[in-house]
Amino acid sequence: MTQLGHFIDGRMVSDDGRSQEVFNPATGDVSKTVPLASKETVETAIAAAQAAYPAWRDTPVAKRARVMFNFKQLLEENSEKLAALIGEEHGKICHDAAGEIQRGIENVEYACAAPELLKGEFSKNSGPGIDTWSEFQPLGVVAGITPFNFPVMVPLWMFPMAIVCGNCFILKPSERDPSAPMFLAELLHEAGLPEGVFNVVNGDKEAVDTLINDKRVEAISFVGSTAIAEQIYASASANGKRCQALGGAKNHAIIMPDADMDNTVNQLLGAAFGSSGERCMALSVAVAVGEDAANRFMTKMEAAMKDLKFGPYTDNSNNFGPLITKAHLEKVTGYIDSAENDGATIVVDGRNVSLSGHENGYFFGATLVDHVTTEMQSYKEEIFGPVLQVMRVDTMQEAMDIIDAHEYGNGTCIFTRDGEAARYFTDNIKVGMVGVNVPLPVPVSYHSFGGWKRSIFGDLHAYGPDAVRFYTKRKTITQRWPSAGVREGAVFSMPS
Numbered sequence: 001m002t003q004l005g006h007f008i009d010g011r012m013v014s015d016d017g018r019s020q021e022v023f024n025p026a027t028g029d030v031s032k033t034v035p036l037a038s039k040e041t042v043e044t045a046i047a048a049a050q051a052a053y054p055a056w057r058d059t060p061v062a063k064r065a066r067v068m069f070n071f072k073q074l075l076e077e078n079s080e081k082l083a084a085l086i087g088e089e090h091g092k093i094c095h096d097a098a099g100e101i102q103r104g105i106e107n108v109e110y111a112c113a114a115p116e117l118l119k120g121e122f123s124k125n126s127g128p129g130i131d132t133w134s135e136f137q138p139l140g141v142v143a144g145i146t147p148f149n150f151p152v153m154v155p156l157w158m159f160p161m162a163i164v165c166g167n168c169f170i171l172k173p174s175e176r177d178p179s180a181p182m183f184l185a186e187l188l189h190e191a192g193l194p195e196g197v198f199n200v201v202n203g204d205k206e207a208v209d210t211l212i213n214d215k216r217v218e219a220i221s222f223v224g225s226t227a228i229a230e231q232i233y234a235s236a237s238a239n240g241k242r243c244q245a246l247g248g249a250k251n252h253a254i255i256m257p258d259a260d261m262d263n264t265v266n267q268l269l270g271a272a273f274g275s276s277g278e279r280c281m282a283l284s285v286a287v288a289v290g291e292d293a294a295n296r297f298m299t300k301m302e303a304a305m306k307d308l309k310f311g312p313y314t315d316n317s318n319n320f321g322p323l324i325t326k327a328h329l330e331k332v333t334g335y336i337d338s339a340e341n342d343g344a345t346i347v348v349d350g351r352n353v354s355l356s357g358h359e360n361g362y363f364f365g366a367t368l369v370d371h372v373t374t375e376m377q378s379y380k381e382e383i384f385g386p387v388l389q390v391m392r393v394d395t396m397q398e399a400m401d402i403i404d405a406h407e408y409g410n411g412t413c414i415f416t417r418d419g420e421a422a423r424y425f426t427d428n429i430k431v432g433m434v435g436v437n438v439p440l441p442v443p444v445s446y447h448s449f450g451g452w453k454r455s456i457f458g459d460l461h462a463y464g465p466d467a468v469r470f471y472t473k474r475k476t477i478t479q480r481w482p483s484a485g486v487r488e489g490a491v492f493s494m495p496s
Contacts, residue, residue: 004033004182018036020036023176068112068114068164091361097152132477139218158221165472172207218241221245229248244460249281249408253268281442310386349367351367364385367386372390430453432456447464449462
């Protein structure tokens with residue numbers, strides 16, 4: 001059985017301490033073991049990053065960007081291997097994993113523009129013989145804590161921009177699917193990154209707490225559940241660190257009476273059930289305006305779901321794969337049980353499914369639940385499974401009020417042909433990422449990703465322009481060279 005390690009100071013490091021099993025979720029079999037870093041191991045990684053920082057900070061930004069160009073090429077050349085690593089440990093179908101990798105590569109492409117992004121500003125003669133300019137300087141040692149559901153894309157939201165800005169980075173990926181992030185480290189150093197600039201420590205709460213409490217770590221970026229995001233943001237902020245912590249979601253789609261219903265159904269099939277619903281942008285609630293729209297949608301959605309196919313990652317004809325763990329499978333089952341007990345109608349039931357040859361896999365079939373209300377536990381909480389819940393309302397405003405009242409504000413969308421309705425929706429809905437006939441409004445790499453309300457803690461969003469601001473600090477310099485031989489008197493009034 002393969003025993004993974006850590007990647008510290010440019011090399012793989014073994015660890016004989018605590019460890020955890022890594023499962024293939026399609027079979028339920030143990031595939032590897034991953035070490036859980038001790039405080040001392042994490043401190044070793046921090047020390048390596050701190051030692052590498054001065055030279056990397058002073059490396060010309062064009063040379064730092066050149067490493068990212070090389071890294072991008074290696075990612076493209078090794079995309080199939082990366083997709084297989086994702087599939088083996090996450091269960092994501094290869095075509096879905098390929099999409100994740102491509103979205104990550106786009107963030108590397110944006111980081112390649114660092115010479116332009118870090119130019120700063122200059123004003124000549126801002127005063128008599130005085131020049132003023134600003135520049136963006138790196139923070140130092142920074143860290144990222146990433147979730148299981150995007151083991152490649154989410155790390156690529158973070159470390160390419162952090163590194164190209166001149167920081168040194170420590171990644172703590174999910175211990176459930178650690179192999180792909182470890183392979184990213186190998187590719188990054190093959191691209192020419194100096195030792196110590198990028199380090200990976202596998203671990204659990206002990207590793208996270210060490211990163212949060214160590215004074216040498218200047219900033220923390222986190223993606224995960226809201227409860228943990230709030231804790232990490234509070235602890236990191238209390239320790240004087242810059243922090244962005246992205247949490248959970250409950251994403252709604254409003255279906256207007258004039259919507260193209262066939263297109264709406266096709267869009268929501270992928271948005272709700274793709275990646276087994278294990279996406280923070282998964283479309284998990286459809287709010288139909290009017291009984292006629294609701295009935296037409298339910299009829300077409302139920303019929304379309306009969307063709308959905310789940311199975312192992314190796315078969316690209318599958319639409320989605322298993323859930324990540326047996327415990328999560330039981331949790332999703334519990335949400336459907338509670339919805340049924342609360343009076344919802346289970347129209348398509350994905351509980352207790354079995355796949356020949358994969359009887360021990362963590363599979364959950366696509367599930368459609370009607371007549372859901374805001375009081376139900378299954379509505380209030382993030383299910384993170386292949387489940388679409390349907391609510392029925394009389395007006396668009398009622399639908400918007402439901403969305404605005406929810407504690408999460410990550411993503412939302414509206415399906416309509418009415419431009420006036422769409423504009424009113426985008427202007428007034430209290431959600432951070434909004435789509436019009438687009439169910440997964442994930443911003444492209446040159447915009448920034450982030451929700452509102454309890455879907456994010458911190459002022460700056462992930463990747464894009466906000467990433468430059470998050471991983472740098474602005475310094476403004478005002479400079480004057482007096483003429484030779486000219487002696488000036490003291491001035492006690494405020495300079496103007």
